Amino acid sequence: METFSPATGTLALDDVRAYKRDARARWFLLALLVSTWAPLIFFISLTRLQTMGIGVVGIRTVLLFLGTAHVPATIFFYTDNEFARIIGAHRVRFLYVPILLAIGSGLLFALSGPLITGFALLGYWGWQAFHYGRQNLGVYAFVSIAEKKKTASKLEKLSIDLATICGIMGTFKILGTPVTPAGLHGLLDLLYRLGRFGFLLVVGLSILIYARNFKDTSPLKSIFFFTLIFFFGPLYLSENMNVAFLSYAIAHGIQYIVFMSVVSANSRPSGSRALPMGSVITFLALLLVGGFIFYNAADLKTFEFIKGNALLSGAADFVFGAILGLTMAHFVVDAGAWRLSKAAPRAYMARRFGFLLNPRIGTEA
Numbered sequence: 001m002e003t004f005s006p007a008t009g010t011l012a013l014d015d016v017r018a019y020k021r022d023a024r025a026r027w028f029l030l031a032l033l034v035s036t037w038a039p040l041i042f043f044i045s046l047t048r049l050q051t052m053g054i055g056v057v058g059i060r061t062v063l064l065f066l067g068t069a070h071v072p073a074t075i076f077f078y079t080d081n082e083f084a085r086i087i088g089a090h091r092v093r094f095l096y097v098p099i100l101l102a103i104g105s106g107l108l109f110a111l112s113g114p115l116i117t118g119f120a121l122l123g124y125w126g127w128q129a130f131h132y133g134r135q136n137l138g139v140y141a142f143v144s145i146a147e148k149k150k151t152a153s154k155l156e157k158l159s160i161d162l163a164t165i166c167g168i169m170g171t172f173k174i175l176g177t178p179v180t181p182a183g184l185h186g187l188l189d190l191l192y193r194l195g196r197f198g199f200l201l202v203v204g205l206s207i208l209i210y211a212r213n214f215k216d217t218s219p220l221k222s223i224f225f226f227t228l229i230f231f232f233g234p235l236y237l238s239e240n241m242n243v244a245f246l247s248y249a250i251a252h253g254i255q256y257i258v259f260m261s262v263v264s265a266n267s268r269p270s271g272s273r274a275l276p277m278g279s280v281i282t283f284l285a286l287l288l289v290g291g292f293i294f295y296n297a298a299d300l301k302t303f304e305f306i307k308g309n310a311l312l313s314g315a316a317d318f319v320f321g322a323i324l325g326l327t328m329a330h331f332v333v334d335a336g337a338w339r340l341s342k343a344a345p346r347a348y349m350a351r352r353f354g355f356l357l358n359p360r361i362g363t364e365a
Contacts, residue, residue, distance in 0.1 A: 024355040025146045028262065029220060032139060035254035036227055039063055043247035044234060064246070065295050067253035072290025073260045074330045076283050077337055080267055082351075086337070086344050093336045098329030102322045109321025110314050118179035122172060124324060129171045129232070131331045132252045133164025136228045138338055139255060146356050147221040153213055159206040160228050166202060167232030169195030174235060174244045196236045203229060257287070266352045297323040 042049075042056075042063065049056050077083045077094075087094040109117055137152075137160055144152040173192035177185055206229045210217070217225070234247045264283035268276040300316035301307055340346045350357045 028356065029143060029146055031258045032255055033223065035258050036251045039250035039254060040234065040247045043242045043250065044237070046242045063250050065291055066257060067250035068295045069287045069291025070253035070256040071327050071330045072294055073257060073283065073287050074333055075286050075290060076260060076264055077333065079282050083348060086348060089344065090336060094333060097332050098326065101329045102325040105325030105328065106318040106322035109324070110318035115181070121179050122176045124328065125171050125175045126168050127328065127331060129168040130164060132248065133161065133167065134335065135252060135255065136160050136164065136231055140224060140228055142356060143221055143224045147218045148216055155209045156213065156225065159202060159209050162202045163199065163229050163232055166195045166199040167235060169198070170232065170235035174239060199233065199236060263352045294323055
């Protein structure tokens with residue numbers, strides 16, 4: 001081990017490695033923060049930007065594509081030899097459930113009428129908002145470890161969970177009104193109003209929790225904490241879809257791409273310094289090709305030759321439902337892959353995020 005020399009001013013090798021580790025952690029956290037705030041600010045400001053004559057169509061399209069493409073990026077886990085051991089030990093979660101969700105959802109949308117599919121979509125959107133909240137907890141866990149070298153407190157996690165519940169309640173009205181019977185609209189509106197009131201209470205609670213834990217925070221951790229508390233806030237700012245849904249939905253997707261970029265870039269053998277180009281190229285291919293398929297699945301029925309043919313129209317409904325099922329499979333797979341309370345996923349992620357989760361592993365990179 002090298003040591004510090006007063007004569008030459010040479011830093012110990014461990015200090016150099018620690019500096020590099022901290023720098024990578026800061027860049028990672030900065031990327032997470034930008035990936036959260038950039039879509040939020042863009043979609044909340046979209047109407048104003050358009051009235052100012054600023055061309056935003058291209059930016060909006062790119063952001064929408066990335067928000068969709070993050071789902072097939074999950075397939076990267078299935079191409080990773082190390083993760084294959086986790087899949088083999090948990091075949092139900094990682095193989096059987098995704099297949100059943102894709103086929104079952106495809107058949108549901110191909111064979112059912114608008115009433116059943118409308119309720120199915122309500123369930124899907126509720127689960128989706130819950131999934132967003134779980135990722136928010138994951139983001140805050142990484143920030144807490146990076147900034148204070150300790151896990152988030154139970155009260156901090158509780159406040160993020162409560163904000164997610166308020167987000168779920170508001171989601172049903174914003175997304176569900178067009179696909180549900182008029183008789184349910186009053187209930188959806190009631191849930192929305194209760195969610196808005198609850199959200200204000202959660203904000204107040206989070207301020208008290210923040211004050212109570214002030215000695216265990218930092219400027220960056222504070223920014224993340226309130227960013228994640230207000231994550232679903234756009235729901236209650238406007239009923240315009242750009243503000244009330246796309247703003248935070250796209251933020252969620254780009255956050256995930258940041259995480260998976262690190263996973264793919266650090267999938268090299270222990271001790272190797274070379275960038276694993278095969279893994280990176282695989283990840284980018286999944287992002288682009290998979291994203292293209294997922295992004296265009298909902299538009300299949302806009303083609304006249306499909307719309308005018310009952311068989312092709314049914315097939316398009318099946319594809320749309322299957323894509324929805326694969327998105328739900330993404331919820332299931334992620335819940336297992338990022339569960340750091342379990343030994344195998346924790347060891348896998350510690351190797352990928354060695355610069356943050358495990359100093360010993362981080363020094364090998």
